Amino acid sequence: MIPKSFFKQNPEDPKPLKHIIKRKVRFDELDPLNIVWHGNYASYFEEGRIAMGDKYGFGYLDFKKHGVMIPLKKFYVDYIMPLEFAKEYAIETLLYWNESARLDFEYRIYDCENRLVTMGYSVHMMVDLNKGILVVKPAFYEKICEKWKEGKI
Amino acid sequence: MIPKSFFKQNPEDPKPLKHIIKRKVRFDELDPLNIVWHGNYASYFEEGRIAMGDKYGFGYLDFKKHGVMIPLKKFYVDYIMPLEFAKEYAIETLLYWNESARLDFEYRIYDCENRLVTMGYSVHMMVDLNKGILVVKPAFYEKICEKWKEGKI
Amino acid sequence: MIPKSFFKQNPEDPKPLKHIIKRKVRFDELDPLNIVWHGNYASYFEEGRIAMGDKYGFGYLDFKKHGVMIPLKKFYVDYIMPLEFAKEYAIETLLYWNESARLDFEYRIYDCENRLVTMGYSVHMMVDLNKGILVVKPAFYEKICEKWKEGKI
Amino acid sequence: MIPKSFFKQNPEDPKPLKHIIKRKVRFDELDPLNIVWHGNYASYFEEGRIAMGDKYGFGYLDFKKHGVMIPLKKFYVDYIMPLEFAKEYAIETLLYWNESARLDFEYRIYDCENRLVTMGYSVHMMVDLNKGILVVKPAFYEKICEKWKEGKI
Numbered sequence: 001m002i003p004k005s006f007f008k009q010n011p012e013d014p015k016p017l018k019h020i021i022k023r024k025v026r027f028d029e030l031d032p033l034n035i036v037w038h039g040n041y042a043s044y045f046e047e048g049r050i051a052m053g054d055k056y057g058f059g060y061l062d063f064k065k066h067g068v069m070i071p072l073k074k075f076y077v078d079y080i081m082p083l084e085f086a087k088e089y090a091i092e093t094l095l096y097w098n099e100s101a102r103l104d105f106e107y108r109i110y111d112c113e114n115r116l117v118t119m120g121y122s123v124h125m126m127v128d129l130n131k132g133i134l135v136v137k138p139a140f141y142e143k144i145c146e147k148w149k150e151g152k153i
Numbered sequence: 154m155i156p157k158s159f160f161k162q163n164p165e166d167p168k169p170l171k172h173i174i175k176r177k178v179r180f181d182e183l184d185p186l187n188i189v190w191h192g193n194y195a196s197y198f199e200e201g202r203i204a205m206g207d208k209y210g211f212g213y214l215d216f217k218k219h220g221v222m223i224p225l226k227k228f229y230v231d232y233i234m235p236l237e238f239a240k241e242y243a244i245e246t247l248l249y250w251n252e253s254a255r256l257d258f259e260y261r262i263y264d265c266e267n268r269l270v271t272m273g274y275s276v277h278m279m280v281d282l283n284k285g286i287l288v289v290k291p292a293f294y295e296k297i298c299e300k301w302k303e304g305k306i
Numbered sequence: 307m308i309p310k311s312f313f314k315q316n317p318e319d320p321k322p323l324k325h326i327i328k329r330k331v332r333f334d335e336l337d338p339l340n341i342v343w344h345g346n347y348a349s350y351f352e353e354g355r356i357a358m359g360d361k362y363g364f365g366y367l368d369f370k371k372h373g374v375m376i377p378l379k380k381f382y383v384d385y386i387m388p389l390e391f392a393k394e395y396a397i398e399t400l401l402y403w404n405e406s407a408r409l410d411f412e413y414r415i416y417d418c419e420n421r422l423v424t425m426g427y428s429v430h431m432m433v434d435l436n437k438g439i440l441v442v443k444p445a446f447y448e449k450i451c452e453k454w455k456e457g458k459i
Numbered sequence: 460m461i462p463k464s465f466f467k468q469n470p471e472d473p474k475p476l477k478h479i480i481k482r483k484v485r486f487d488e489l490d491p492l493n494i495v496w497h498g499n500y501a502s503y504f505e506e507g508r509i510a511m512g513d514k515y516g517f518g519y520l521d522f523k524k525h526g527v528m529i530p531l532k533k534f535y536v537d538y539i540m541p542l543e544f545a546k547e548y549a550i551e552t553l554l555y556w557n558e559s560a561r562l563d564f565e566y567r568i569y570d571c572e573n574r575l576v577t578m579g580y581s582v583h584m585m586v587d588l589n590k591g592i593l594v595v596k597p598a599f600y601e602k603i604c605e606k607w608k609e610g611k612i
Contacts, residue, residue, distance in 0.1 A: 026502070026505070026506060026509075027337070027509060027519060028337070028343055028345060028501075031333070031334070031336060031337075031338070032336045032337070032338060032340045032391070033222060033224070034338045037334055038195060038225045038228060039192060039193075039195030039196055039199070040192075042487075043192055043485070043487045046192070046486055050485075050486060054545075059545075060544070061545065069186060071232065072230075072232050073231070073232055074232070075229065075230040076227075076228065076230075077225075077228040078226070078227055079224065079225050079226055079227070079228070082224070085520070086509075086520065179349065179352070179356075180352055180356060180366060180490070180491075181348075181349045181490070181496055183491045184486070184491070185490070185493045187491045190487055196332065196334045199332070200332060203332075203392075207392075213333060213391070213392075214392065238367070239356075239365075239366075339528060341530075344530070344531045344534060345498060345499075345501025345502055346498075348497060348501060352498070375492060377494075377497075377538065377541070378497045378536075379538055380535075380537055380538070381500075381535070381538070382533075382535045382536075383535075384532070384533055385530065385532055385533070388530070
């Protein structure tokens with residue numbers, strides 16, 4: 001089963017970018033119920049997002065180098081099944097196409113038996129050093145988007 | 154301006170329960186942008202929720218005493234403005250009426266100038282010790298709900 | 307019983323400054339053993355240290371205003387008894403006299419029955435904006451130290 | 460330079476067990492100074508300790524299976540240099556020989572240029588399910604220690 005996306009897409013939009021990393025549940029992420037405390041998924045999603053940014057050249061440091069920060073506007077998690085201590089899991093991160101100066105990330109976490117255990121999304125604005133909200137994408141990211149549209153990344 | 158609720162309510166439903174606590178931003182909650190890291194709002198909301206539970210008698214330990222856990226099913230945050238180091242803020246927690254064995258919490262965080270800086274919600278299931286999902290509210294919580302309906306709390 | 311200090315003092319040194327704050331164990335601080343995870347005491351000690359700094363005028367923001375940061379050099383915790391969910395506790399912070407440009411903090415955590423549950427210390431250097439280590443105290447802090455020596459704070 | 464150990468050893472004691480893992484600094488571990496917040500080293504050390512336990516068969520879950528918990532008694536960190544965002548580092552964990560029912564772990568963190576950036580230690584007691592302190596090692600761990608003494612692990 002392929003989970004339905006949180007973001008609406010037009011038929012002509014390029015397919016979302018996708019990246020997967022694997023991690024293992026840490027002891028300090030557990031709560032008294034012996035499962036990952038719900039708030040820690042913000043950290044999991046962020047790890048997936050950062051790994052994707054590093055891969056495609058639009059990571060936190062890439063944006064920072066160009067004087068842009070990408071604070072969150074919205075954050076959502078849907079908890080399907082819990083994760084337990086020392087369990088391995090995969091974080092699948094997807095970036096959905098958006099014409100605006102905005103980043104629409106989706107996350108799907110799978111356990112070691114490949115069951116979907118958590119889904120979520122985060123929406124990020126782009127902000128300059130004076131905390132002004134960007135209305136157009138910065139040039140370096142626009143270039144990446146062009147390649148993305150041409151199917152070259 | 155009163156923010157619109159995330160939860161649909163019927164006209165005959167009792168009004169949401171409400172509780173406010175005040176806190177101060179801690180150093181270890183900050184990120185390199187010198188604002189509260191977005192993932193920490195899970196902790197802020199939880200503090201609000203726990204304080205409300207303590208006040209009305211349906212806290213984590215009350216449910217636990219009756220063999221019930223209340224894991225999260227959904228979690229959402231809308232970031233409006235950032236919070237900075239040492240700033241005081243208020244967490245307003247609301248519990249919305251629900252006929253089902255489910256808890257619908259909403260959160261509104263206000264800064265020291267009473268501006269709404271964050272909104273969010275969490276939806277909790279009720280689960281017994283065998284991890285079975287409850288379909289009716291446990292008796293102790295049902296009693297609280299009856300009083301709530303009668304406007305006695 | 308007054309616990310022995312971690313720091314050596316000379317008989318002519320002014321008495322340590324002392325400050326006490328009260329807190330309550332949060333759910334997200336617990337580990338699967340249902341006690342506060344050992345790493346969270348860094349946060350507890352920091353809360354005590356910051357509250358003391360605010361009281362006496364040498365807090366994080368005071369140092370920052372004068373272009374000085376106070377990173378940790380050493381950190382130690384002695385775990386005597388665990389703390390459980392929702393328990394109230396007191397953090398006693400002491401600052402020991404030191405002629406050098408260095409901050410020697412000691413922490414004692416007491417539970418709601420006034421039993422000593424944790425002790426620890428942190429040693430901080432003073433560093434300027436170029437990350438150079440200060441060898442003399444900044445003027446604003448030297449003034450506070452003079453008052454301290456004269457018993458006026 | 461080989462750093463001096465925190466633990467006294469006798470000449471006839473078996474050499475410490477050693478294990479190394481590699482990690483990368485995460486965004487949510489940073490503080491406003493753009494370096495890893497000092498309290499996060501408790502998590503780094505724990506990761507090293509858990510990886511070593513998994514390798515040698517005396518991990519958290521191994522102890523738990525035999526009804527034994529290993530809470531911390533002491534914890535110490537010496538901060539030598541800071542770690543920055545996205546930097547890779549190695550956590551070297553050492554377990555020192557101890558005749559008693561106690562675990563003496565030492566940690567050394569090296570940056571990507573192999574410079575020692577942090578050292579520390581943790582001392583753990585062994586406790587049974589009734590929270591009684593063990594005076595002899597549990598049988599499964601004693602067996603591991605015998606092999607260790609014979610140089611077979």
